[in-house]
Amino acid sequence: MIGSSVAFRTRSWVVLGLGFLTLGSPAALAADCPGHPDALGTSRTLVVDPHEHPRIGTMQYRETLPLKDHEVVLTFDDGPLPKYSNQVLQILADECVKATFFIIGGQAKANPEGVRKLVTAGHTVGTHSMTHPLTFDRMPIEKANAEINGGIEWTSAAMTDPSALAPFFRIPGLMRAEGVENLLISRGIQVWSADFPADDWRHVSPDRVYQLAIQRLEAKGKGILLLHDIQARTVAALPKIIRDLKARGYRIVHVVPATADRPATPTAPVEWLLHPPSETTPIARWPAVPNFVYTQTQTLPAPDLADLNAQPAHQPLLPRRTMAQANVAAILPAPGRDLFAIPEGSLEVLLSTTLSRRAATRLAMAAETTRAPKGKAAKPQARHTSHATPATPKHVAQPNSATPRPTRPSKRYPTAA
Missing domain, CATH: 3.20.20.370 (Glycoside hydrolase/deacetylase)
Incomplete structure (x- = not known):
């Protein structure tokens, strides 16, 4: 009976203590x-x-x-x-x-x-x-x-x-x-x-x-x-x-x-929160930036270099005269239209067409023959042994001509201005 009484009292004190832990609520x-x-x-x-x-x-x-x-x-x-x-x-x-x-x-x-x-x-x-x-x-x-x-x-x-x-x-x-x-x-x-x-x-x-x-x-x-x-x-x-x-x-x-x-x-x-974040759990949402209340809203001007009493840490890459000239916007004249003109029938025009390089080379040889001194015949160019000499196009001048006749370029390409 004594043991039962002690056990009962012990359990009662435990229950009473738990009741206090829950702030008196049963x-x-x-x-x-x-x-x-x-x-x-x-x-x-x-x-x-x-x-x-x-x-x-x-x-x-x-x-x-x-x-x-x-x-x-x-x-x-x-x-x-x-x-x-x-x-x-x-x-x-x-x-x-x-x-x-x-x-x-x-x-x-x-x-x-x-x-x-x-x-x-x-x-x-x-x-x-x-x-x-x-x-x-x-x-x-x-x-x-x-x-x-x-x-x-x-x-x-x-x-x-x-x-x-x-x-x-x-x-x-x-x-x-x-x-x-x-x-x-x-x-x-x-x-x-x-x-x-x-x-x-x-x-x-x-x-x-x-x-x-x-x-x-x-x-x-x-x-x-x-x-x-x-x-x-x-x-x-x-x-x-x-x-x-x-x-x-x-x-x-x-x-x-x-x-x-x-x-x-x-x-x-x-x-x-159902699942509070822990120290080991990374949070993807950054905290919001607080809204600060400023006593003054007037902005100050940016400081000038002279206000800092400091010299520039590096020298300019260009001399002062060059820098001064660079600051002046120089206006150059527009190039004339004849600067880009190419004479009709010139070698450049022939090279820009679909004629073969051999035809253009022969035309150049013909021009050299006409410029050679009198009494000296120009040596003919050595032929390639591996290929037969191609037929000379009709529109290419012959070597014995005094002045090569310009050839009209193909209609598939526009003429120069």
Whole structure:
């Protein structure tokens, strides 16, 4: 009996110490779940301030809850519906698990006892509009405001203590709109999305709901799970999901809003990211250049070399006279047109045509013969032994001619100007 008493006192002090670590919020550990020693339990309670982090859930927003690795927050939408919501409550109670429920105002109006059961069991209760319209992304802001107010009024009216209603809101169908979000944030209401769903609102089997919940959680490593407590497939899949969470080493976190008597859990801004960057992870985005505020906008003139009291470090490459001349823009006369004229029938014209070089060479020899002194005959050019002498073109002058007759070039080429 004495040993049992010491053990009981030791365990009580441990539980009390963990309670202080969670800032006084109750946390149902697996070892303290009466009748269920193998229960998953609730590892800790997280207190959040909606004003500091107004949007959470990486399905739509940059931030999510500041969870550690392998921590999960269970959330349920669209209740209460006694046929299925009561079964979900019993499953959670057997595992000593605390969750967050987003209530529809119409459901609270029809089943106020179901809302009170949630509060009595220690779960967090938020709202999910009055009638669950899937048009929040395009409805007028006045109508959205009426939907938000209706859900809050009927849910709080169903409670014995209306102050138990958490300032948490999840937009139906996650059909977000910036105007709706700004309206909620201005009223101090935190907008909840999710990190991954289990698709339990679709026509799938309970086993598929379980598979999607575990697969998506494993891919994320932690986060907010979105479920519905009005579906039979959710009731069938939930026990298996909880058992698998325990087998895989996951822990349940209960989220409550901060109040004057219950301050928010101290966190760093980086903890609100699903996967915070580490020192070993390179970041591709450079920080933005800050916008400096200048006291004076007047610009100063650029300093002159004389203001620096310094001599140039190198001498100019050109002498001063040459440099002075280079600065004077000299204008040269345009060349005359006759500078480029080529006489008709000249050797240059013949070389530019398709005549063979031999014909041009013979023409040059003929010109040399005519310029030779009288009485001296020019020696004929030696013939190539390997080739026969080609026939002389008709338009080429003969060697014994006094003056070579110019030849008209081919019509296929233009004549010189």
